[in-house]
Amino acid sequence: MVSQRRKDTAPEVALRRVLFADGLRYRVNHKIPGAPRRTMDIAFPGRRVAVFIDGCFWHGCPEHGVAPKHNGEWWAEKLAENRRRDAETTALLESQGWVVLRFWEHEDVLSEATVVESVVAAR
Numbered sequence: 001m002v003s004q005r006r007k008d009t010a011p012e013v014a015l016r017r018v019l020f021a022d023g024l025r026y027r028v029n030h031k032i033p034g035a036p037r038r039t040m041d042i043a044f045p046g047r048r049v050a051v052f053i054d055g056c057f058w059h060g061c062p063e064h065g066v067a068p069k070h071n072g073e074w075w076a077e078k079l080a081e082n083r084r085r086d087a088e089t090t091a092l093l094e095s096q097g098w099v100v101l102r103f104w105e106h107e108d109v110l111s112e113a114t115v116v117e118s119v120v121a122a123r
Helices: 010-021 072-095 109-122
Strands: 027-032 035-044 049-054 099-104
Touching: 010 035, 010 049, 010 109, 027 072, 035 072, 049 072, 049 109, 072 099, 099 109
Parallel strands: 049 099
Antiparallel strands: 027 035, 035 049
């Protein structure tokens, strides 16, 4: 697990490139207020918009998530904890007035960018 990227994953970088090309400026791996070890993948602090790109395996995508065959019980607990932490993070940010956008890594980058741009513009 140490070799897995925590930031600058290909889906994150792809979305950031589109947003930057469209003129949006953002913060990368911005710390979440009140949660010292958690960060937002892409943040618009002035507009209070947080964007997360969730990996299908690590966050339990209903379409592409695969249950590991070895040590299945441990992995089930690990992935359930990841989903619980995601929900907790979303609730924390929303309680502070942030809009939280979550996308799966397999989703279309241009569609994601359209959603992000419309939410940022509305705020």
